[in-house]
Amino acid sequence: xxxxxxxxxxxxxxxxxxxxxxxxxxxxxxxxxxxxxLPVFVRFVMGRIFPDWSPExxxxxxxxxxxxxxxxxGKRKDDVVSVVNRTGDVGKAVEELLAAKExxxxxxxxxxxxxVWRELSAIAGTSGNKSQKEKLxxxxxxxxNARPLEGRYLARxxxxxxxxxxxxxxxxxxxxxxxxxxSRLVEHAFQALNDLGQVALLAKAGEQHLRxxxxxxxxxxxxxxxxxxxxxxxxxxNGAVAAEFKYDGSRFQFHRKGKVFRLYSRKLEDITEALxxxxxxxxxxxxxxxxxxxxxxxxxxxxPMPFQSVLRRFRRKYGIDTLREEIRMVPxxxxxxxxxxxxxxxxxLSDRRAKLEEVMKDRVAPQVVSDDPSVINRxxxxxxxxxxEGIMLKVPGSHYTPGVRGxxxxxxxxxxxxxxxxxxxxxxxxxxxxxLFGSFLLACQDNEGLVPLSKVxxxxxxxxxxxxxxLQKDKVISQEGKEVRFEPGMVFEVGYSEIQVSxxxxxxxxxxxxxxxxxxxxxxxxxxxxLDGIRDRYTRQSK
Ligand code: AMP
Numbered sequence: 307x308x309x310x311x312x313x314x315x316x317x318x319x320x321x322x323x324x325x326x327x328x329x330x331x332x333x334x335x336x337x338x339x340x341x342x343x344l345p346v347f348v349r350f351v352m353g354r355i356f357p358d359w360s361p362e363x364x365x366x367x368x369x370x371x372x373x374x375x376x377x378x379x380g381k382r383k384d385d386v387v388s389v390v391n392r393t394g395d396v397g398k399a400v401e402e403l404l405a406a407k408e409x410x411x412x413x414x415x416x417x418x419x420x421x422v423w424r425e426l427s428a429i430a431g432t433s434g435n436k437s438q439k440e441k442l443x444x445x446x447x448x449x450x451n452a453r454p455l456e457g458r459y460l461a462r463x464x465x466x467x468x469x470x471x472x473x474x475x476x477x478x479x480x481x482x483x484x485x486x487x488x489s490r491l492v493e494h495a496f497q498a499l500n501d502l503g504q505v506a507l508l509a510k511a512g513e514q515h516l517r518x519x520x521x522x523x524x525x526x527x528x529x530x531x532x533x534x535x536x537x538x539x540x541x542x543x544n545g546a547v548a549a550e551f552k553y554d555g556s557r558f559q560f561h562r563k564g565k566v567f568r569l570y571s572r573k574l575e576d577i578t579e580a581l582x583x584x585x586x587x588x589x590x591x592x593x594x595x596x597x598x599x600x601x602x603x604x605x606x607x608x609x610p611m612p613f614q615s616v617l618r619r620f621r622r623k624y625g626i627d628t629l630r631e632e633i634r635m636v637p638x639x640x641x642x643x644x645x646x647x648x649x650x651x652x653x654x655l656s657d658r659r660a661k662l663e664e665v666m667k668d669r670v671a672p673q674v675v676s677d678d679p680s681v682i683n684r685x686x687x688x689x690x691x692x693x694x695e696g697i698m699l700k701v702p703g704s705h706y707t708p709g710v711r712g713x714x715x716x717x718x719x720x721x722x723x724x725x726x727x728x729x730x731x732x733x734x735x736x737x738x739x740x741x742l743f744g745s746f747l748l749a750c751q752d753n754e755g756l757v758p759l760s761k762v763x764x765x766x767x768x769x770x771x772x773x774x775x776x777l778q779k780d781k782v783i784s785q786e787g788k789e790v791r792f793e794p795g796m797v798f799e800v801g802y803s804e805i806q807v808s809x810x811x812x813x814x815x816x817x818x819x820x821x822x823x824x825x826x827x828x829x830x831x832x833x834x835x836x837l838d839g840i841r842d843r844y845t846r847q848s849k
Contacts (some may be wrong), residue, residue: 344505353468357501376444528709765822
């Protein structure tokens with residue numbers, strides 16, 4: 307497929323808002339793609355480049371992209387930035403710049419979908435001190451061969467934000483329709499493989515191939531997530547529940563085959579090197595090939611240390627040996643997804659748990675199964691006394707559903723008024739903070755997009771503002787006056803006193819007295835508060 311054809315399809319999708327129409331357009335394209343094009347198309351159309359399980363990152367920030375475009379368009383980087391500010395969209399800005407250039411030059415090469423993919427993979431593969439230069443060289447090359455419309459989507463793919471409103475749900479349906487297979491099978495295969503590109507290939511090969519999927523070792527699976535609830539509610543709905551402590555640490559997934567092992571974070575990043583104490587304890591606790599799910603906590607004198615300590619360990623790249631003396635991490639294992647060649651996510655929790663206890667000598671989180679609220683309540687009090695966050699209540703007959711925040715896992719913890727929100731913009735600070743961002747624009751999730759909800763300007767120490775500046779300065783997409791917009795990625799946990807109805811933000815709500823609590827770099831933007839959740843909280847609070 308020519309990249310121009312891909313760009314035209316994106317343009318067509320960008321103009322549509324109806325879900326069915328979008329599914330129709332995509333499903334008509336898929337059957338005509340060659341086997342090597344199909345997974346690439348499927349990922350690109352969602353604004354992704356690599357499989358979701360893959361730790362590969364493109365590593366192009368807006369700044370490098372602007373530099374590349376400036377060179378090709380014969381402009382200065384500042385000129386590119388002003389076009390981005392005027393259009394409010396990197397894609398449209400690149401399109402405009404390339405159109406102005408087009409009148410004066412010829413194209414040297416036609417771009418096709420696979421070439422683009424290969425070049426982007428090459429960018430991700432660069433490393434070492436020459437890597438910026440090499441990335442820039444490839445970016446220039448791609449843009450110099452791109453027509454204006456191609457430039458629009460190429461730029462957006464490079465920033466992994468295609469802005470055509472095509473999400474996983476639409477693509478799953480389109481795959482099912484294109485190859486006449488049951489969409490539940492597509493969803494299930496996606497949960498196991500964590501790559502819709504690969505799933506599309508299996509769907510093309512036939513339904514049986516989707517049925518036969520197995521989780522792959524070293525391809526991390528999305529984590530199953532929990533909903534908030536109460537002990538009484540969970541027992542009324544399910545009868546007996548399996549209760550475990552809710553540890554205040556960070557999620558991990560551990561894969562092991564023989565002597566080879568890897569540890570992944572909640573965002574599926576490879577964190578093996580940062581946590582040798584966790585991997586040692588896990589390796590020693592079992593001889594089996596397996597994939598386990600658990601929570602890593604920092605312990606001191608038998609009590610959990612604050613979450614901040616856990617984050618220091620998860621983030622640390624150097625000096626790990628010294629830090630591991632200061633902050634000792636231990637794993638609490640609570641689930642088993644794969645054992646000695648067999649995928650277990652479709653077994654009941656009680657089955658998985660029985661196997662887990664069989665194959666792991668220790669490190670398994672204690673569990674109590676009961677339908678008696680007083681028994682579970684006692685466990686809840688014990689959890690809080692021991693310094694944990696609360697308890698998790700799980701439905702014993704339930705499957706492991708990767709990436710799903712359903713009713714089969716219920717978290718019970720003391721009500722705290724904090725929200726996890728995406729940081730989508732900022733204002734420059736004032737006075738001695740003029741060179742840093744001072745206040746931040748926060749958004750929640752609504753269907754396929756992020757909607758602004760509030761600003762937060764208090765609760766930051768100088769060090770925190772400096773840290774945030776360092777992390778975000780290359781994520782600026784556009785600037786107007788004192789306001790900048792970021793490529794979404796960073797998540798803040800913020801406290802507030804009340805949710806108010808407000809015409810000032812697109813969400814229709816605003817936070818009263820918002821204050822910064824911490825960066826949640828263990829969470830991705832997909833996991834932040836939803837607009838439905840905000841509405842819910844608003845209703846509960848009004849009562
Ligand atoms: P939350 O981050 O508030 O949505 O709560 C869900 C998180 O609690 C999970 O993603 C885990 O990181 C963590 N957690 C702690 N203990 C457990 C447990 N026993 N079972 C499942 N998740 C747990």
